Amino acid sequence: MRKFMTTTAMAALMLAGCGLAAQAEDVKEVQMLHWWTSGGEAAALNVLKGDLSKEGFAWKDVPVAGGGGDAAMTALKAMVAAGTYPTASQMLGYTVLDYAAAGVMGDLTETAVKEGWDKSVPAALQKFSVYDGKWVAAPVNVHSVNWLWINKAVMDKIGGTQPKTFDDLIALLDKAKAAGVIPLALGGQNWQEATMFDSIVLSTGGPEFYKKAFNDLDEESLKSDTMKKSFDNLATIIKYVDPNFSGRDWNLATAMVIKGDALVQVMGDWAKGEFVAAKKTPDTDFLCYRFPGTDGSVIYNSDMFGMFNVPDNQKAAQVALATATLSKSFQSAFNVVKGSVPARTDVPDTDFDACGKKGIADLKAANDGGTLFGSLAQGYGAPPAIANAYKDVVSKFVHGQIKTSDEAVTELVKAIDDAR
Amino acid sequence: MSTVATTEIKLTPERSSRNSLRSRLQDALPKLVLAPSFAITLVFVYGFIIWTGFLSFTNSKTFPSYVLTGPRAYQRLWRWTFESDPPSSWYTSITNMGIFGFLYIGICLGLGLFLAILLDQKIRGEGLLRPIYLYPMALSFIVTGVAWKWFLDPGLGLEQTLHQWGWTSFHFDWIKNKDFVIYTVVIAGVWQASGFVMAMFLAGLRGIDGEIMKAAQIDGATTIQLYRRIIIPLLRPVFLSAFIVLAHMAIKSYDLVVALTSGGPGGSAWLPSNFMYEYTFKRNEMAVGSASAIIMLMTISAIIVPYLYSELREKSR
Numbered sequence: 001m002r003k004f005m006t007t008t009a010m011a012a013l014m015l016a017g018c019g020l021a022a023q024a025e026d027v028k029e030v031q032m033l034h035w036w037t038s039g040g041e042a043a044a045l046n047v048l049k050g051d052l053s054k055e056g057f058a059w060k061d062v063p064v065a066g067g068g069g070d071a072a073m074t075a076l077k078a079m080v081a082a083g084t085y086p087t088a089s090q091m092l093g094y095t096v097l098d099y100a101a102a103g104v105m106g107d108l109t110e111t112a113v114k115e116g117w118d119k120s121v122p123a124a125l126q127k128f129s130v131y132d133g134k135w136v137a138a139p140v141n142v143h144s145v146n147w148l149w150i151n152k153a154v155m156d157k158i159g160g161t162q163p164k165t166f167d168d169l170i171a172l173l174d175k176a177k178a179a180g181v182i183p184l185a186l187g188g189q190n191w192q193e194a195t196m197f198d199s200i201v202l203s204t205g206g207p208e209f210y211k212k213a214f215n216d217l218d219e220e221s222l223k224s225d226t227m228k229k230s231f232d233n234l235a236t237i238i239k240y241v242d243p244n245f246s247g248r249d250w251n252l253a254t255a256m257v258i259k260g261d262a263l264v265q266v267m268g269d270w271a272k273g274e275f276v277a278a279k280k281t282p283d284t285d286f287l288c289y290r291f292p293g294t295d296g297s298v299i300y301n302s303d304m305f306g307m308f309n310v311p312d313n314q315k316a317a318q319v320a321l322a323t324a325t326l327s328k329s330f331q332s333a334f335n336v337v338k339g340s341v342p343a344r345t346d347v348p349d350t351d352f353d354a355c356g357k358k359g360i361a362d363l364k365a366a367n368d369g370g371t372l373f374g375s376l377a378q379g380y381g382a383p384p385a386i387a388n389a390y391k392d393v394v395s396k397f398v399h400g401q402i403k404t405s406d407e408a409v410t411e412l413v414k415a416i417d418d419a420r
Numbered sequence: 421m422s423t424v425a426t427t428e429i430k431l432t433p434e435r436s437s438r439n440s441l442r443s444r445l446q447d448a449l450p451k452l453v454l455a456p457s458f459a460i461t462l463v464f465v466y467g468f469i470i471w472t473g474f475l476s477f478t479n480s481k482t483f484p485s486y487v488l489t490g491p492r493a494y495q496r497l498w499r500w501t502f503e504s505d506p507p508s509s510w511y512t513s514i515t516n517m518g519i520f521g522f523l524y525i526g527i528c529l530g531l532g533l534f535l536a537i538l539l540d541q542k543i544r545g546e547g548l549l550r551p552i553y554l555y556p557m558a559l560s561f562i563v564t565g566v567a568w569k570w571f572l573d574p575g576l577g578l579e580q581t582l583h584q585w586g587w588t589s590f591h592f593d594w595i596k597n598k599d600f601v602i603y604t605v606v607i608a609g610v611w612q613a614s615g616f617v618m619a620m621f622l623a624g625l626r627g628i629d630g631e632i633m634k635a636a637q638i639d640g641a642t643t644i645q646l647y648r649r650i651i652i653p654l655l656r657p658v659f660l661s662a663f664i665v666l667a668h669m670a671i672k673s674y675d676l677v678v679a680l681t682s683g684g685p686g687g688s689a690w691l692p693s694n695f696m697y698e699y700t701f702k703r704n705e706m707a708v709g710s711a712s713a714i715i716m717l718m719t720i721s722a723i724i725v726p727y728l729y730s731e732l733r734e735k736s737r
Contacts, residue, residue, distance in 0.1 A: 073702070098481075099482075102483050190686070243596065244575040244593075244596060247595075247684075384482075384703060384704045385703050388702065389703075392509065396686040396687070398685075399598050399685035399686030399688065400685075401686050411506060419705075
């Protein structure tokens, strides 16, 4: 047994030795962990691959499929626990801060100062990309969550107009139902249901209420009558979903709207990427409106490339990746394809379509007006334990395990307390 | 030994030492070969069980932490065990485990035995039938899950097809129904494993001494009596093996739930393994996840250990 131990130790030493020897040379490759595997997303990522290969850096994917990125985050956790960091990883909100607190993130402050990121990136995003005064992540885009995506042909057929209030929306859904179209395309996964509920809460309670309840987690707001009303509204809107919605992926729900099987989807603007990939144009094939009653506010999430504390010989590749990510040309080209808007406010909107131009203007206005709020469903409102507890409650309400809005509010407060 | 020693005296000293080296090597070889796998098992199974147990008493969140906080995680699970309306995720998981484990093991054993008895009637084409039943076992749970997901989906599979054929009143939406989704997991699981259980029973049936059956037939036993009184009791060891295989498959069937239902509407298809994974890796509540893993381990031990003990003691007697 002792002999066995010595052999293992020697083998380990030899492996370590190999590692040291390999560090001498610069690595001309970026390893990237992400979950951008659907059509629009993959196309958008190719823009960055092209930019980097022009500078001589190879691209190595560590892709993990799955819309919400849960599987990818698990893979990342295992990699980090094993000490093999990718150069960068797609990350959302509080996850970046979690990893930064664990001390595994790199420091990009030098590059950030040189490139002037602190002036061009909205302050709300910097909350998640700067930890302890150091830049640890490069924001790629800003998605906003409070959108309606509508099939124009169906809209014309039923003679609908832009809904201005929640009641308008319900009236519109009724029209679609009467015409024999599925009124609302929804994927019955908990993050999709919660994403829609984000918009409903903002619409029902207004900006102040949303911020207090879902960003500050104020208990009074969480159990207020306004929150109950929000759950009632959710119950109302859920009646317009087809019976097979449970477990459906978001892009399949988007496909229903694209094909005209359904009238509307409430989803973040990554849905536009799917429309674009299907060669559809805004205003002629599809319409984008803010969720009724949320005009002027933006519930955001942002894809970030978290930069890990890689060995020195990989730093050059990492800096190149970060610089390319925040370059104006990439921000414009990427977000045109992805459906989102640039993470810096000084990128011209010339290449964007109508929805993109509106998105950029909305973001700027919300940033200036203080109505830019983190999405709780997307991990920008609160840490993952709380966000998941919230998704649980919303999903159980949608699927009938929680029956009344009173009960939902009680459960929500309890679940969030538990997860704190 | 003494007789051997007298002949060995004649051997040259060189030959004898080589011989003893060889015999020492022969003695040591099994230990040498087993040592790595023994060490690996020790660390990666038992070591990690202890590690998980330790984590369940800490305040671990995203990453393991070493700050001991007492049995807080267990207290939370204990509280959740009794939250049935609305059901907590933990309550859903353990009740599902009860339903799934009972039905899956029971139906697999029953169906497997039934198929084995039918196949044992020296029918023609057995060589073809046996692999047909056995083959689902060669598929991974993921494949089984995805295939059954499509088959059971009301918009794509069985229901849709029957509607197209004109039977429009047919209704089967268990996979989308929070109260029935766990039974679809049972269906897919049974489909996959019952052929394998059949093969085990068939081997057991073929191993039974024909003389006993002839003797019973001469004594005037009917076929039903023959199976009920003689053959099935003789298959007891096969029942044990099949039960243990099925029990551990039931407990680890995480992938089937994910592939078939992706957790079910509102998480209503969760098993404790799903709970453990979700809390440990997705919700950053590693302490709670570890505690649930330890509870799973203790539950299994509580069932399997007494059963194994009674079975093995009987055998050694």
